[in-house]
Amino acid sequence: MPEQPSLTTRQLMAGVHLDTRYRNAVIDELYEHAERYSAPSYDVDAAAVLAEALNARRTALRWAVPMALLWIAGFFFAGWLFALYAAGCAALSGAVALRMSRHPLVRLTAGIPRVLGGSALVAYAAIAVAADWPEVTAALGIPVLMAVVAGAHRATVERRLRFIGSSAYRGPAQPPRADAISALTRGEQMSPLVVHRDPTPFLGAGTSASHSRALAVQVHGRTGAFAVSDAQSRITRSVRAVAGLATRVDERFLLPDEGVPPRSRLHPHPDELPASTHWLRIVSLGLGSQTTVFVRILLDGPVLYVEQVTCALPPVRRKFRVAHLPGARPVRLASALAAPAGLLAELVAWPVRQAPRLSSPRSSRPPGGPHTSIRELAAEPDLPPLAAADAERISQTVWLLVLDALRTTLRDQGLSAPGLDEIQVEQHGVAQSGGIYIGNISPGSAAFGSQARAGDITRHTSPGPTTNPDDDSWEDDLG
Structure with a gap:
């Protein structure tokens, strides 16, 4: 049947x-x-x-x-x-x-x-x-x-x-x-290789649900021992260990379409593709909606780059x-x-x-x-409010798991990255050390360590008027 x-x-x-x-x-x-x-x-x-x-x-x-x-x-x-x-x-x-x-x-x-x-x-x-x-x-x-x-x-x-x-x-x-044509289409749906146009690398996953996150830290030690695949495997295990977080975790190779051969002749081996095309894909299905988190880890000399993009797809x-x-x-x-x-x-x-x-x-x-x-x-034009909040929660959770997996992987391989160990998060204008705060921080506004840089930094938005009569920081957001 x-x-x-x-x-x-x-x-x-x-x-x-x-x-x-x-x-x-x-x-x-x-x-x-x-x-x-x-x-x-x-x-x-x-x-x-x-x-x-x-x-x-x-x-x-x-x-x-x-x-x-x-x-x-x-x-x-x-x-x-x-x-x-x-x-x-x-x-x-x-x-x-x-x-x-x-x-x-x-x-x-x-x-x-x-x-x-x-x-x-x-x-x-x-x-x-x-x-x-x-x-x-x-x-x-x-x-x-x-x-x-x-x-x-x-x-x-x-x-x-x-x-x-x-x-x-x-x-x-x-x-x-x-x-x-149907045979080619089904083969591409099952293949880990995704050919895309430059403006739309994540086409099919929906629109961006939150600000992308990017992190660059310097790794101390012999970086030749570091394997990105080990970090990805640890991230996969961490995500799967959280009940209800993801329905699918796999690897995708996002290949730009410039100079690609015809569909019937594209059969590259993943090892032949550049490291910049390797992404970890984490899919979470909600009530009709879908959240997809893409994570890329690159090691360029002593610098470790981490990128995360979260997309959300509204219901049909x-x-x-x-x-x-x-x-x-x-x-x-x-x-x-x-x-x-x-x-x-x-x-x-x-x-x-x-x-x-x-x-x-x-x-x-x-x-x-x-x-x-x-x-x-075929999707609704807008993402439901609860689905948007759920997408942000998933994005934050995955980001924390990614950072923790990187710390553990580096430590197991005898390496260190002060930018990961000394986390500093700005919350309501106060610098905190030693912890991660999810509350009201703007996505992408976190900086990690003295040698770290947070990507896609947005203007800080305070939570509004408070009960403290001396707190007028919210007035800055009124322009």
Whole structure:
């Protein structure tokens, strides 16, 4: 029996049926631009989502053909009056597209075309009733037939959504090219090697949840005995020893896409990659959200560098999450009224999408890193407050474990780093020694020892007015 997709994968599969723009983005990134390496997917089978997206497009095109014939018949029999109906459908289709936007301000504007489209359809119906036969027959009969076609398409989508959510789900059949692309994508998802564009090395993990942390300390002793792999192994054991902290700890090699070979020919051994590409990845899954901490350790002569980047991925959009649940009504009335225009647009856009294939054959496109992540595209625009607080807690905890593991590793190998042993943390303007304070310190504002430098230092933010009448430090934050 084929392995069943994860819950997140099922939610993204539902999304390609419910959101045309999301479906097009998935196909464009993973299929039309097959020369690009795929972004890492966490708990998501990107190849299965692509297969479902291609199936959703084929389904929409099949129902778009009879819809296009009805549009032609409407303009032929009803004449100029049918243009009013077309304007109403187009406005409602635009409203549906605006409602699917990830930006709140854009979603607020969806009411304008919805009101205009509804008014146009009401006016169309009123004029059609007052018109002479046979115009009234065409003006009212053709929209009824369009509603039948749109309803049949909607029923097909809802059956598919129920099938996606069932334990009997099987992936759709694919053409040979799609099978080959899916095999490459699945191989990249399981590989520790990640090819990325320079601006987005952590694509797929979400947005930065807190300030990155960086530390540089001087190591005393024979540094040739220090092995980064030993420190990484100790960090891994420390993280796994904390119950509930991480669901996955592994190593990733982040390789810039400049000069990389095609996807099918990239098989480097990890030992052949520079040390700067080695990162330890710590993944923690929450209630729908995900926190990922990347840690890199480098030894350059006597200087030990430590970097930590924390990313957080919001939950999948609510519409995608509830689509496969029993009793869910994923298709709204506005979407049903806009379906005639949406299906026609799908058919019209199909030849437009074929143009780039003729002007720029795939074989002539240079390989490169991914431009987007299908999981990030399906996420809510904002991280929930509790998830953001959880991400900061995880980031702080991992940072403490990393520092402790480095101290132990150096000590076991007969080395020392005063910058790690003499920790100084500035808290509320008071320098403290001998401990680490998590409370209200700004992420990245910690400096370790006289020879240490804290990276990504931000302006100190005091906690606000206190009960001490002589404490006016908070006024500095008011500018």
